[in-house]
């Protein structure tokens with residue numbers, strides 16, 4: 001979709017801190033991270049939400065969600081990790097290309113489900129991306 005920011009990221013038309021890609025799935029750092037290591041997993045094809053994404057696409061995404069969660073956990077040792085996926089504005093969805101958040105948590109952070117977007121420090125996000133890529137390479141799965 002021409003006006004979708006995540007389609008533009010997949011196409012390389014706008015930059016991202018890419019972590020992983022295969023024929024159908026793409027993963028990159030969130031630029032408004034709740035905590036260090038916050039990243040996103042998306043299908044390369046555009047589906048707005050979980051209601052419209054076919055089952056075979058969801059089946060391709062989920063192993064990568066698991067792999068990215070393990071890499072973030074190994075690279076950055078957050079206190080915990082939520083997997084989050086929002087459908088509709090009321091659910092906190094702000095980008096209408098389906099995505100799963102790997103959302104690192106800190107003990108006592110009291111994060112709300114709609115946690116709000118605060119721009120991150122790009123150097124810090126880049127350094128975290130390097131650590132996660134190294135953990136992914138070490139995992140090898």
Ligand code: 5GP
Nearest residue numbers: 005016029030031032086092093094095117
């Ligand atoms: P949602 O609120 O739809 O569940 O999550 C959308 C996420 O996309 C937000 O966490 C937001 O920070 C992230 N996001 C929005 N625009 C961009 C962008 O241009 N680049 C990256 N890397 N993340 C983005």
Ligand code: ZN
Nearest residue numbers: 004007046097
């Ligand atoms: Zn899209």
